[in-house]
Amino acid sequence: MADSAVHNTEAGDDPSRRDFIHIAAIAAAGGAVAAIAWPLISQMNPSADTLALASVEYDLTKIEPGQQVTINWRGKPLFIRYRTQAQIDEAVRDDSAQLKDPESDAQRHKPGKAQWLILVGSCTHLGCVPTVGGGEYGGWFCPCHGSVYDTSGRIRKGPAPKNLVVPEYAFLSDTKVKIG
């Protein structure tokens, strides 16, 4: 103890010792700022009740062929479309067309359930809700920026980069589907 005190007076202010104190103080302050900033940033992320996502069950007998219902799923619209044979044929025929986000129609519905197309109803461009039956491919037309989807929900024209998203879902029976 005495030794170091003597050493200190002799050397005046030891630069390495000063530097260490500066670095330690700045590091501590920096750590404290980060520790305070994190909760302030994180609070803006989805809260626990938003994360506790519910799944939705839907009775398909309510839908007529050619019709689409829109239900609310996780705050977003969900399209359940009962496709006619003509619409399915059109979608299958276009499997070989030039696609922006190539996917075959079979990849977009459950096997043997080609009539049921279940999609997240928000445009992959900027999230508007596309209008059913609009656009030159008979699928959907987004009124916001003019994206056109075909009867398989694939992007065919306009600024959207991706096909309409197929959510995770399962058939509980022939007439009941569970989404999420």
Added chain:
Amino acid sequence: MSGHSTYEPKNGFSRWLDQRLPVTRLVWDSFVDYPTPRNLNYWWTFGGILSLMLGVQIVSGIVLAMHYTPSASGAFASVEHIMRDVNYGWLIRYTHANGASMFFMAVYIHMLRGLYYGSFKPPREVLWLLGCVIYGLMMATAFMGYVLPWGQMSFHGAVVITNIIGAIPVIGGPILTWLQGGFAVDNATLNRFFSLHYLLPFMIAGVVVLHVWALHVVGQNNPTGIDPKSKVDTLPFTPYATVKDGFAMSVFLILFAVFVFYMPNSLGHADNYIEANPLVTPQHIVPEWYFLPFYAILRAVPDKVMGVVAMFGSIGVLFALPWLDTSKVRSMRYRPMAKLYFIILLVVCVTLGFCGAKLPDDQVIPGLETFKVMDSDLNSFVWLSRLATLYYFAYFLIITPLLGLIETPKPTPETIASPALSHPPTTPAGAAADAEKKG
């Protein structure tokens, strides 16, 4: 410009205060004795008008917040409650809603004035940058304010604009979720927008203080673009600028009142009187008029990420302007070629605004059949926006740097006073005496 202070306390109290907090001296030096170029025209009154509008928006906004409910279930009803039940609620809300439009109208005139008279050129680069920051904050504030009534346009506008963030590769998705506070625009989004909408105007006020400070360090530009050389070139702020600003404010307030009292919904959209419904997007979604040119740029680019880049770039390019302009002459009054391209820019900006309000595939000339280029008909608003967008960027990135190098400007006057005074003074001394007699 900040020379020696001429403030002299008149009584015991002001002397006492001046030695402790020289706030009266600051006001005197900044807004009374402050020398302004003698040739300022009415385009220079918009700074004062903007300060007034910021005040109007803050006061009316604070009052509205006393009656508004920031929740997805209550917001729409509370706005209707303000309109129907709150005493003078309709007046306060119409003032606030139309005030935003008036604010933007004034800021666009203010910016174009700076563009035309070269107010962004040295030594006013920081002044210009601060102005660009204020404009950015204004746009954020206006966007979040438009979401608060929770109508159809509010909601789907919020969906579209927040999804722009989602266009950023890789990190866009998590940032979007963080920003929305969920997986879609919902109550959490509305609440934070309300909080930030209340905060940002005070941040604007803070940057305005810096803006005015920077202005008073370098001094005002003027229609000739040349620096004041002697006392004869300037006039004291009070009464000359104060009275001129006051008159311009009065005229501006008349226009404002016409909107508030006679056509309060003309600048809004009818769909925003329908409560937000996440399952149905309005047939034709458009932003407020002051965002239409940027919206047109966004839609002009066929690629999602590049569209967003172009939209932000159209604002970002303003920040770079002081370093893009190579001309030594500030005012376009003496730059015939620059003036021409500036007028084309004005037309292009209005065209972009017009395109932003139209459906992208609608025909510009009805009935004229053309052919398709890049997936869109040539005779469509998409293509008109594309051409206009090209010119917009070319003006800043190509025309402005090149013009300074190739054009021959007209001769600029020796001093501000020589074109401003009808009889140019032969000797500076006599002129100074003249000016003093007038004052």
